[in-house]
Amino acid sequence: MTIQQPGGHIAIGKSIARLDSLEKVLGRSIYTTDIVPEGAVIVKPVRSTKAHAVIRGIDTIEALKVPGVLRVLTARDVPGINVSDCFGAARPLFSSGKVRCRGEMVAAVVAEDIHAAEDAVEMIKVDYEPLTPIFSPLDAVKDGTPKIHEAGNVAKHWKVRKGDVEKGFRESDIIVEHEYVTPTQEPAPLEPEASFATVENDGSVTVVGSMQNPFYVQGMIAQILGWSQDKVRVIHAATGGSFGGKSDEAPMDTGALAAIAALKTRRPALVAYNREDSMIMHSKRHKFIMFYKTGAKKDGTLTASECTLYADTGGYASVGPLVVMRATVHATGPYVIPNVKTDGYCVYTNNTVAGSFRGFGEPQTAFAAESQIDDVAEKLGIDPFEMRMKNILRSGSVTATGQTLDNSVGLEDCLRRVAETVGWKKRESGKSGRGMGLAVIYHGNSLGPEGVDRSRARLVLEEDGTVTLRIGLTEYGTGARSGIAQIVAETLGVPIDFVKLSPVDTATCPDGGGTFASRTLILGGRAAQNAAEKLRTKLVEAAAARLHCQPGEVKVQGGAFSEINAPSHTFTMKELASDLAKRDEPLTVDGEYTVEAVDFTEEKGYGTPYLQYTFGAVAAEVEVDNKLGYVNPLRIVAAYDVGKAINPHLLEGQIEGATSQAVGYALMEEIVHNEGEVLNANLADYYIPTSLDMPEITPILVEYPGRVGPFGAKAMGEPPIDGPAAALVNAIFDAVHVRIRELPATAEKVLLGLKPRAS
Amino acid sequence: MSKHLLKLRVNGKDYAVMVDSYDRLIDVLRDRLGLRGTKEGCGTGDCGTCVVIMNGKLVNSCLVLAMQARNSSVTTVEGIGTTERLHPLQETFIESGASQCGYCIPGMLVTAKHLLDENPHAAESDIKLAISGVLCRCTGYTKIIKAIKDAQLRMKS
Numbered sequence: 001m002t003i004q005q006p007g008g009h010i011a012i013g014k015s016i017a018r019l020d021s022l023e024k025v026l027g028r029s030i031y032t033t034d035i036v037p038e039g040a041v042i043v044k045p046v047r048s049t050k051a052h053a054v055i056r057g058i059d060t061i062e063a064l065k066v067p068g069v070l071r072v073l074t075a076r077d078v079p080g081i082n083v084s085d086c087f088g089a090a091r092p093l094f095s096s097g098k099v100r101c102r103g104e105m106v107a108a109v110v111a112e113d114i115h116a117a118e119d120a121v122e123m124i125k126v127d128y129e130p131l132t133p134i135f136s137p138l139d140a141v142k143d144g145t146p147k148i149h150e151a152g153n154v155a156k157h158w159k160v161r162k163g164d165v166e167k168g169f170r171e172s173d174i175i176v177e178h179e180y181v182t183p184t185q186e187p188a189p190l191e192p193e194a195s196f197a198t199v200e201n202d203g204s205v206t207v208v209g210s211m212q213n214p215f216y217v218q219g220m221i222a223q224i225l226g227w228s229q230d231k232v233r234v235i236h237a238a239t240g241g242s243f244g245g246k247s248d249e250a251p252m253d254t255g256a257l258a259a260i261a262a263l264k265t266r267r268p269a270l271v272a273y274n275r276e277d278s279m280i281m282h283s284k285r286h287k288f289i290m291f292y293k294t295g296a297k298k299d300g301t302l303t304a305s306e307c308t309l310y311a312d313t314g315g316y317a318s319v320g321p322l323v324v325m326r327a328t329v330h331a332t333g334p335y336v337i338p339n340v341k342t343d344g345y346c347v348y349t350n351n352t353v354a355g356s357f358r359g360f361g362e363p364q365t366a367f368a369a370e371s372q373i374d375d376v377a378e379k380l381g382i383d384p385f386e387m388r389m390k391n392i393l394r395s396g397s398v399t400a401t402g403q404t405l406d407n408s409v410g411l412e413d414c415l416r417r418v419a420e421t422v423g424w425k426k427r428e429s430g431k432s433g434r435g436m437g438l439a440v441i442y443h444g445n446s447l448g449p450e451g452v453d454r455s456r457a458r459l460v461l462e463e464d465g466t467v468t469l470r471i472g473l474t475e476y477g478t479g480a481r482s483g484i485a486q487i488v489a490e491t492l493g494v495p496i497d498f499v500k501l502s503p504v505d506t507a508t509c510p511d512g513g514g515t516f517a518s519r520t521l522i523l524g525g526r527a528a529q530n531a532a533e534k535l536r537t538k539l540v541e542a543a544a545a546r547l548h549c550q551p552g553e554v555k556v557q558g559g560a561f562s563e564i565n566a567p568s569h570t571f572t573m574k575e576l577a578s579d580l581a582k583r584d585e586p587l588t589v590d591g592e593y594t595v596e597a598v599d600f601t602e603e604k605g606y607g608t609p610y611l612q613y614t615f616g617a618v619a620a621e622v623e624v625d626n627k628l629g630y631v632n633p634l635r636i637v638a639a640y641d642v643g644k645a646i647n648p649h650l651l652e653g654q655i656e657g658a659t660s661q662a663v664g665y666a667l668m669e670e671i672v673h674n675e676g677e678v679l680n681a682n683l684a685d686y687y688i689p690t691s692l693d694m695p696e697i698t699p700i701l702v703e704y705p706g707r708v709g710p711f712g713a714k715a716m717g718e719p720p721i722d723g724p725a726a727a728l729v730n731a732i733f734d735a736v737h738v739r740i741r742e743l744p745a746t747a748e749k750v751l752l753g754l755k756p757r758a759s
Numbered sequence: 760m761s762k763h764l765l766k767l768r769v770n771g772k773d774y775a776v777m778v779d780s781y782d783r784l785i786d787v788l789r790d791r792l793g794l795r796g797t798k799e800g801c802g803t804g805d806c807g808t809c810v811v812i813m814n815g816k817l818v819n820s821c822l823v824l825a826m827q828a829r830n831s832s833v834t835t836v837e838g839i840g841t842t843e844r845l846h847p848l849q850e851t852f853i854e855s856g857a858s859q860c861g862y863c864i865p866g867m868l869v870t871a872k873h874l875l876d877e878n879p880h881a882a883e884s885d886i887k888l889a890i891s892g893v894l895c896r897c898t899g900y901t902k903i904i905k906a907i908k909d910a911q912l913r914m915k916s
Contacts, residue, residue, distance in 0.1 A: 024861030027796020027836035240862030477860030656899035
């Protein structure tokens, strides 16, 4: 760990234990299904059994006869607007008219207990008239293919245009062209989706659930009920992981379904997906089919890049258009390339819906880009490290979209450190089946071209002198809220235990935007810092009044306010809080922060998409069994330019966890769709890494402060998942000269690559 | 659906409850005894979040029928430590940052306690093997393994 020890910071840069661990190690009842009220009815979704069909009728007669069944809900039970869609208005809560994938909810059973509900689900008969289904995005974009949505099968197209690629290719000494395919990846949070709803005495509805974004859920439920937003209250329960699966429509679906059932029965209603429901119905990572053409001079200088990306978004777009935007912007990898042409297409098929998943398009493109770079390097006889050193972005470089970078670019530092730490120069490629590979990534921070990025925070000074932080950004494992508390403590000049985090409740917290896009610490942190600065000013003024001095003469330390020249004259937060209360001064302070607008647009395909980037480099070492094809990941060394490490321990945790998801992506994870049906919707047939599958991970943090985040911090929730799969695949090539262009790199694929040599 | 009388000991306390033939041990623990520390991540024995110690062995409580646990002694995460007296594993899990979303933590703690009670000198490879039955999606296992090793040292002294 190579971090400069911060001089004088009291909370920034400290690996303070996160604030929510105690209740978790004690096994407290904090998750949704732990706290559901007694007597709640159970609601189970009925999923579509066709990938593309018209619904002629739904027969619920037999289902209603099952003892314990109370209701069967369908589209006609939606009081307001039958839409549950993050991005547009095409995806219904209950299927209506047509189904476009097997993850759709056609109906739902409300029953006294889970057994009655499950029995009744089996008895629902849906009369489908099948339509021709489409399962590949390459088929979906062809002329004459049946339309899944009226407006056509391309939900969105993004582009990057810089320079003249044809000229660039003419000037190349070498051109390398390949197709790359990445699989549908399942987020697999250990806790499946769940929500329960209760109807209050005043007729309003309270929904408690497992989710990332309570305010988005509140808005959608209100719309579905046909109510104003203030009649719906959403409370965030402890959430057992998400990674994007609970960022999109799934919590809206479970919350709205629970609300409708609660209103119909006048009892609390619980919707708890089982693992199968969860894996079929929630958002998964887009499968990408990518065509990359890369040109370079014989000395390794990159001259041109042409990329075409097809993202399989399934029957509905969800946030697919935004995933494709990020992928398109970053498609080339973090390199200086004068001529760039990238086209990204978000395409409908009749597979299950793809949406948010950590990385958001970048694990896909990093795999392709880093494989290309290694391939060009190999053909030119250049070492992969040298190839990258020659072309990577540095301060003042111009990116693929024409943006000139400032001095917050730690990429070279990251690359040098991982190469050194893994022992790159000393590697013996192929010896004992071992090999090493490299990958570099960049990850634009905050929403960028997705839209205005604004966050809000509220600080309440309590009578006992502690401070309660009310912020609408949620905890589902990241620890970012603890990091924000550290920022507040630092800014106020108080010990960390003076800062309390209030639960996230739409009734009491300001809407700070979604807890996604790795924006929590940087945007939420800036908003909280803004509020803390204002509160500190008030407290200093109150202290100055008591001390009969100027505010500039007040010193704040350890939660005590004293006069610089007379340090024995001290007042505590509690005393000052009481002063302010007596004077009827408000003890609540609001803060906010908005990121400056960017100028990269859909039409231009050029400009500045993000104001700062997290940079990273990954080195992987593998051992390949050349008889079985099995790839054993030995080590991953990963360095990230984090801007400023607010809490090094929490950052390591993010790197280690994201790396495990990338190891799975590289070597073993794949949702298998067959005719639109998910064949492996369980954790026995979908493999996520166990403790025995993991390499040794060495995280390295470097700091090149950026201009967006608090104290220069950069986003770190997602970037660590982008690169390791690419590094592993490059390591496989180094070990056994097998080039894997379709993930996951299973033993079967490696063996097939080794086969020709056997004969 | 016939009802049966189930008698069992959980975390040192004796219970007698009426159960249906299809009730599982996890249902008894969570819904009948109010011990909701044990989690249900899959219901099919694949994820380990429901792991408890039954008669000295680790079992997936989602795969044990309630009546199969009759006259048994069961330990859940609630039996490992309390706020007033945390088990060394609970201390080290907090200190190491081993808990992120927390959902696998009860299963991890029960598994780790079982391992260290049976094999106080467990090597790192034993630890990795022991916890391979509990999936974690958040941490990559690194800090969980460190926490278990730290607790092991603490328990020896």
